[in-house]
Amino acid sequence: MNMAPQVVLVTGVSRYLGARLARTLCDVPSIERVIGVDALPPSRELRASLGRTEFVRADIRNPLIGKVITTAAVDTVVHMNIRAAPHDSGGRSSMKEMNVIGTMQLLAACQKAETVRRLVVKSTTAVYGSSPRDPAMFTEAMEAGGAPAYGYAKDAMEIEGYVRGFARRRPDVTLSVLRFTNFIGPRIESVLTEYFALPVVPTVLGFDPRLQVLHEDDALEVLLRATLRELPGTVNVGADGVMLLSQAIRRAGRIGLPLPGITAGIVDRVVRRAGKVDYTAEQRRFLNHGRVVDTTRLKSEFGYRPRYSTLEAFDDFVRGRQLRPVVDPQRLAAVQERVLRLAVRSAARGVARV
Numbered sequence: 001m002n003m004a005p006q007v008v009l010v011t012g013v014s015r016y017l018g019a020r021l022a023r024t025l026c027d028v029p030s031i032e033r034v035i036g037v038d039a040l041p042p043s044r045e046l047r048a049s050l051g052r053t054e055f056v057r058a059d060i061r062n063p064l065i066g067k068v069i070t071t072a073a074v075d076t077v078v079h080m081n082i083r084a085a086p087h088d089s090g091g092r093s094s095m096k097e098m099n100v101i102g103t104m105q106l107l108a109a110c111q112k113a114e115t116v117r118r119l120v121v122k123s124t125t126a127v128y129g130s131s132p133r134d135p136a137m138f139t140e141a142m143e144a145g146g147a148p149a150y151g152y153a154k155d156a157m158e159i160e161g162y163v164r165g166f167a168r169r170r171p172d173v174t175l176s177v178l179r180f181t182n183f184i185g186p187r188i189e190s191v192l193t194e195y196f197a198l199p200v201v202p203t204v205l206g207f208d209p210r211l212q213v214l215h216e217d218d219a220l221e222v223l224l225r226a227t228l229r230e231l232p233g234t235v236n237v238g239a240d241g242v243m244l245l246s247q248a249i250r251r252a253g254r255i256g257l258p259l260p261g262i263t264a265g266i267v268d269r270v271v272r273r274a275g276k277v278d279y280t281a282e283q284r285r286f287l288n289h290g291r292v293v294d295t296t297r298l299k300s301e302f303g304y305r306p307r308y309s310t311l312e313a314f315d316d317f318v319r320g321r322q323l324r325p326v327v328d329p330q331r332l333a334a335v336q337e338r339v340l341r342l343a344v345r346s347a348a349r350g351v352a353r354v
Contacts, residue, residue, distance in 0.1 A: 004030040005076035005118060008227060009069060011060055011106065012081030012122075013053065014038035016188050017216065019046045021078065021223050026051035028228065035072055037065070038081065039098075060102040066109030069116065076118040077110055078227055079103065082159065084124070084152045085191055092151075099155040100162075107166045110173070118174045120226045121163055125179045125236060126153035126282075130209075130289040137294040140179070140234050151282035160234075176226040181238035181293065184313050185216030186320015191283055193317060196252045199326045203245060205258040209290025210242040215313035218306040225304060235302050236293040241310040245287060251311075252318050253325030 008025055012018035013036030022036045036042075036050060039059040047055070056068055060081060069077070081102060083095050110116045128134070129144035144153075160177060167175050182192045192213070195201065214237060222237050249256040299305050308316065 003075075003117065003230075005227065006031060007033045007035070007072055007074045007115075008076045008078065009035045009037060009072070009074045010053075010078045010080060011037045012079075013050065013055065014040050014042040014046065015080075016046070017183070017219060017223075018080040019050055020216075020220055021080065021227075022053040023049055023051045024220065024224055025227065026053055033072065035068070035074065037068065060106045061097060063105055063109070065105055066112060069109050069113045073115045074113065075115050076120070076227060077106070077116060078120040078122075078223065079106060080122050080223075082122055082124075082156065084126075095152075096155055099152075100158050103159045104162055107162055111166060111170055116170075116173060118176075118227070118230070119163075119166070120176045120223065121159070121178065122223070123160055123177050123179045123234075124152065124156045125181050125238065125291060125293050126286070127156045127160060127179065128291060128293070129153060130286045130291050132289055134289060134291065137292050138236070139294045140236055140297060151280060153282060174230045174232050176231050177234040178222060178226060179234065179236050179293070180219060180222075181212050181214045181236075181291075183216055183219055184213040184317045186316055188216040193321070195283075195287075196248060196254065196317070197321060197323060199254065200257050201249050201252075201254045202257045202259055203249075204261050204284070204288050206261070207288045208244050208246050209286075209288060210292050211245060211248060211290050211310070212238045212242050212292045213310050213313050214239050214306065215308035215316060218308055218313075221307075222298075222302070222304055225302070231302055233297075233301070235297050236295050237298055238293050238295050239306045239308055239310045239313050240295070242290075242292055243310050243314060245290070248314055251314060252323050254323075255326050 008031055010018055010022045010025070013022050019036070019042055022034050025031055025034045034053045036053045036055045037058050037060065039057070041047070041057055042050065042055065058065055058068055082099050110119060125138065127144065128138040128142065135142065163175065163177060167173070183190055184193060218239065219237070225231065246256060
């Protein structure tokens with residue numbers, strides 16, 4: 001029997017998507033309390049948008065998170081506080097502690113709390129890795145060609161391992177593990193959105209990977225469904241369709257800068273020092289090889305078809321961020337036409353001489 005949640009705890013509410021989920025849950029009549037947890041207070045803008053969410057400043061790495069869950073008789077936990085960017089987390093070491101140790105403490109607290117009946121975990125398709133040996137699409141049953149050895153992907157794999165252990169110890173808890181593709185949209189900020197906002201976008205020469213993203217509105221809807229309904233299991237969450245990296249750069253009106261692979265490490269350092277993009281070797285690997293997942297289970301078992309395709313989601317990001325072409329398209333077309341005319345004339349002169 002599907003029991004509607006009454007007391008929901010959401011971690012990671014000091015960031016956009018976590019705050020938006022908490023606010024949306026506040027509008028559900030059957031939910032009596034929404035508790036938002038984060039180690040840092042939300043910005044003034046996000047705090048104003050939280051509605052009746054009860055914000056608790058708490059670090060999930062601290063066992064005291066168990067007291068929050070027990071005291072409030074929480075029945076549903078949505079774990080959103082899994083970070084992808086080292087820079088925003090105070091460095092790689094701090095990021096790993098927050099992701100892995102924080103999740104372990106949260107799971108331990110949920111295991112002890114008899115009131116907890118539902119757990120939703122925001123995971124990532126990064127667990128599949130990115131390599132030239134990847135299949136055309138990853139299904140939920142597949143594993144990475146080689147286990148990720150570092151970064152966000154490694155954290156996510158460890159987290160999912162701990163979550164599986166929790167499921168064995170608490171089989172009475174409905175567990176949903178949502179493997180999201182990269183988020184994109186007019187309001188969300190991520191490594192990917194900042195990358196495509198660069199005037200000149202560095203790429204690696206010879207690589208033009210297929211990319212699959214998910215609109216922020218679709219991400220919110222999937223999280224909401226998993227929170228309100230009993231939808232157990234692991235599911236890939238991504239939009240329909242794919243786009244090439246070069247196609248995305250053109251649609252954003254950016255200038256692509258293909259560079260030899262030998263310079264990739266230098267490019268990483270230059271982009272990071274610009275202070276705009278938390279560009280890691282892991283991100284470069286993704287932007288070399290791409291990653292596409294099968295979303296059949298999302299539609300058939302989870303009952304949700306994303307409203308935005310990959311291209312539609314990306315175009316909404318471009319509109320929302322008001323990205324303007326770095327080079328005027330009309331001027332570029334005029335230059336291309338002029339070059340073409342010169343080429344035709346040169347070819348004609350060559351034929352005449354023959």
